[in-house]
Amino acid sequence: MSSLAPEPASPVTTVSPGGGIAVRIEQVHKTFPGGVAAVEGVDLDIAPGAFVALVGPSGCGKSTLLRIVAGLDSATRGRVVLSPSPEQAHASRAPIAYVFQDAHLLPWRSVLDNAALPLELSGMDRTERRTRAHEMLAHVGLGDFTTRYPAELSGGMRMRVSLARALVTRPRLLLLDEPFGALDELTRGRLDEQLRVLWQELGMTVLFVTHSLSEAAWLAERVIVFSPRPARVVLDRTPELPRQRTAALRVEAAFAREVQILSEALERGGA
Numbered sequence: 001m002s003s004l005a006p007e008p009a010s011p012v013t014t015v016s017p018g019g020g021i022a023v024r025i026e027q028v029h030k031t032f033p034g035g036v037a038a039v040e041g042v043d044l045d046i047a048p049g050a051f052v053a054l055v056g057p058s059g060c061g062k063s064t065l066l067r068i069v070a071g072l073d074s075a076t077r078g079r080v081v082l083s084p085s086p087e088q089a090h091a092s093r094a095p096i097a098y099v100f101q102d103a104h105l106l107p108w109r110s111v112l113d114n115a116a117l118p119l120e121l122s123g124m125d126r127t128e129r130r131t132r133a134h135e136m137l138a139h140v141g142l143g144d145f146t147t148r149y150p151a152e153l154s155g156g157m158r159m160r161v162s163l164a165r166a167l168v169t170r171p172r173l174l175l176l177d178e179p180f181g182a183l184d185e186l187t188r189g190r191l192d193e194q195l196r197v198l199w200q201e202l203g204m205t206v207l208f209v210t211h212s213l214s215e216a217a218w219l220a221e222r223v224i225v226f227s228p229r230p231a232r233v234v235l236d237r238t239p240e241l242p243r244q245r246t247a248a249l250r251v252e253a254a255f256a257r258e259v260q261i262l263s264e265a266l267e268r269g270g271a
């Protein structure tokens with residue numbers, strides 16, 4: 001089987017849609033020790049279940065903002081309010097999962113054991129965690145690769161394991177930091193398609209950092225364009241595109257127009 005062959009998606013029946021976390025970013029500023037200002041007065045209200053792309057020039061502060069939302073870093077001023085809060089979140093679902101630019105798989109563990117890792121760390125018993133990891137790997141098209149090891153996989157397959165590892169916890173908020181940036185266009189497009197299907201089926205809020213304006217317009221229901229560092233919001237746009245995103249949409253005039261609008265905002269922000 002080709003690593004990119006779309007497998008019939010096995011629905012994740014145990015997760016009901018809904019249940020995404022609302023994210024309120026209130027006047028967030030971040031200045032690092034030494035005086036580097038990375039984020040300046042960002043105000044965003046993100047509805048539960050929204051799919052939001054964050055775009056901006058390299059080094060503008062997107063990752064910093066995502067890390068603050070995740071609680072991995074703190075704001076210098078302002079605050080991020082998650083609702084429900086991670087403490088109130090439902091026990092059967094993790095509040096937050098984070099996907100990095102690199103897959104960061106453990107080379108000595110099989111694909112299945114990599115995907116099951118967060119469940120193992122949470123103390124779930126072996127049979128249940130393996131069942132859940134199997135289910136999610138099948139969902140991202142890796143059902144036939146569970147016994148393989150990371151070194152035997154392509155870059156796109158490794159990213160899919162990383163995505164499955166984040167999704168096994170059934171997060172209510174999924175944060176992705178330029179996850180497909182190192183992949184070729186075709187693989188990236190396929191993974192975008194799988195991610196959108198997963199978002200629609202799993203019921204979670206998604207914040208997706210990318211450099212690619214076309215990826216942002218195709219994937220997200222709302223695109224935030226940031227200025228060069230320190231990141232300020234230049235544009236907050238809901239692309240006027242059909243909810244059902246298809247591969248054919250990428251060559252349509254309406255899509256090109258959306259990318260153009262984002263591109264102009266990016267230029268304005270840098271002026």
Ligand SMILES: Nc1ncnc2c1ncn2[C@@H]1O[C@H](COP(=O)(O)OP(=O)(O)OP(=O)(O)O)[C@@H](O)[C@H]1O
Pocket residue numbers: 032033036037038056057058059060061062063064065211229
């Ligand atoms: N821990 C840190 N200490 C000091 N400066 C930092 C730290 N982390 C990030 N920065 C600086 O903050 C700025 C924003 O970095 P950040 O990684 O958030 O940008 P980005 O928009 O995600 O970049 P890219 O798109 O290239 O990944 C950069 O100038 C970076 O050097």
